[in-house]
Amino acid sequence: METTKGFIFDYSKCVGCHACMIACYVENSTKPPLSWRQVNHFNKEKLPLLGFIHLSIACNHCADAPCLKACPSGAYYVDKETNAVIHTPELCIGCKYCTWACPFDAPKYNPDRGIIEKCHFCYHRLKENELPACALNCPTGALSFGEITKDSNPNAIGLSKQEIYPRISVRGSEVLHTVPLSDINSTGLNEKDIEKFHKRNDDQSVSPLHEWPLAVFTFIGALLCGWIWSSIMPNSIKINFWLFGILGALAMIISALHLGKPLRSYLSVLNFKSSWLSREILLFGLFIISGISALILQINVLLIITGIVGLAFLISVEMVYNITQKRYSTPIHSANTISIALTFAVVFSQIWSVLIALLALKTMLFVIRQGSKQFVYQPFISFITFFRLTLGFLIPFGYLAFTEMSFSWIFAGSVILGEAIDRLMYYGDFEPERPFENVSLQK
Ligand code: SF4
Ligand code: SF4
Ligand code: SF4
The missing domain is CATH 1.20.1630.10 (Formate dehydrogenase/DMSO reductase domain)
Incomplete structure (x- = not known):
């Protein structure tokens, strides 16, 4: 089966420590609140009887990248050597349309610069045969980097557009199924409350x-x-x-x-x-x-x-x-x-x-x-x-x-x-x- 380099994320090992986010800030001289890598939490409120589950995610450098197709000014290109989907700041008009096109919430709008910023796969490190900074600094091995196939288990990251082939492979997703609905009911919550725990981490919503x-x-x-x-x-x-x-x-x-x-x-x-x-x-x-x-x-x-x-x-x-x-x-x-x-x-x-x-x-x-x-x-x-x-x-x-x-x-x-x-x-x-x-x- 055809393989490619990409992120490997294991739900069962992630403890939500944010070390990957911090490594990304340090590597790229970025700072909060604008984070190229995000750690999403299910049950942030830590309610009893509900699982506390985390998902660390950034740009997955999709093989058929919708951001690249959607951008009106052609600000995205693919680096041939690393397959990284790279954003060109000089071509960005700050329309934010790529934030609608990307199902991973990877392009981040920087209001101070009036343009988008996003993860570049640490392609400068990949060219030196080094790991991306986020994967290198994950203390539990939940986030790593290596050979993956196109079969990346997109359901485990909630992806509906499966044909875009994100370069991420998800493991340990059986922990997602340890939160049966019966447990949710036993907390006194109802099915609709579950939506609250899926809240997005940022304010890039449309209104x-x-x-x-x-x-x-x-x-x-x-x-x-x-x-x-x-x-x-x-x-x-x-x-x-x-x-x-x-x-x-x-x-x-x-x-x-x-x-x-x-x-x-x-x-x-x-x-x-x-x-x-x-x-x-x-x-x-x-x-x-x-x-x-x-x-x-x-x-x-x-x-x-x-x-x-x-x-x-x-x-x-x-x-x-x-x-x-x-x-x-x-x-x-x-x-x-x-x-x-x-x-x-x-x-x-x-x-x-x-x-x-x-x-x-x-x-x-x-x-x-x-x-x-x-x-x-x-x-x-x-x-x-x-x-x-x-x-x-x-x-x-x-x-x-x-x-x-x-x-x-x-x-x-x-x-x-x-x-x-x-x-x-x-x-x-x-x-x-x-x-x-x-x-x-x-x-
Ligand atoms: S690959 Fe590099 S730029 Fe991308 S999230 Fe990881 S540290 Fe940040
Ligand atoms: S994850 Fe989002 S920003 Fe990255 S290549 Fe895919 S669509 Fe584009
Ligand atoms: S915000 Fe910039 S990168 Fe995103 S679609 Fe608009 S011009 Fe392209």
Whole structure:
């Protein structure tokens, strides 16, 4: 069987002493809280009758690395001699997309530098035939380094994307099964409490508060796309090139605010061959240029081409988010950018019967999405959920039911706000995959 060099981790030997983390700090002159190697703990609170289990993990230099494919600026490369997946700081724009793509939470965002940092396999040591510092300094032999096969027991690290071939082999995973559900019940806890013990070690999670520039960018993109689609219909509310250009420029500026290195944003189109994020940015630029030209020149063929480029842009937006884990169960959701664009295409085309059906469908999908999450009463979430339903459905529905069904900006504004709230809330409904979270402790 084909072998390669990689980490070997033995659950049954790890005592959670953090010596590997400290060795990594010393070797690379890094310091807490930004740690290239993490030690994850199950049952950090040390509750009686529950096992206290640890997992030391860093970058596993995957043979088919998703970070490398996802990075829009091509900041990752593979060192041929050691197979190390290396990050190039000079090419990083600080978009953090690799933190979504990596299921091991290995790329770490350094807010002081505005870029990512991560484990480099100690490739300088490997080239001298020395062990990585973390493996060398593990006192119990739980973390070591050597020949491994592709069969690395990914279930034991909670990996769902098994085809990426991380260079880690996991041993001693039978200790995971020493925490049967019956023991958990005997502590007075219930099955849902187990989620608390799988908590991630860092704050690289996704939330509307952090990701609002992305929500605004994708929402404006969908709004403009729907408006362009409607412009080839008779009786549509036309958009002029000034408004189109200003909104497009605003979307780009706001999305750049999200970057750790906004002045490097031009690098984001370099990896369009493999990165959906790179394609998304490139297609948005083409969409805006093509749209402005079509609106100035009033050439219908150019408008149709713009509409097609816009659709390609929205497909790439959806592909960007496809790599994350969803907290809802439906295959499509109400904040999908293609459905937002369709809604606005119908609003600006004034096709009211289709609009009523679309709003009803989207409201149903929104309710299912919210309902499929574990319910925790949060006054602010309840408040914006109320506004999403009122502005996005009740007011437009009432307006269309009780008036003569004609376009008004108050009505359109209500739909726009309802859809915008939905898009923003969506950023609380998915999360990147993380190590240990999917490990089954109950077999
Ligand atoms: S291989 Fe080197 S850089 Fe990577 S975690 Fe270990 S000590 Fe840190
Ligand atoms: S562990 Fe994460 S950062 Fe490392 S190569 Fe795999 S996907 Fe990339
Ligand atoms: S450019 Fe983005 S995806 Fe690439 S390494 Fe930097 S933060 Fe990660």
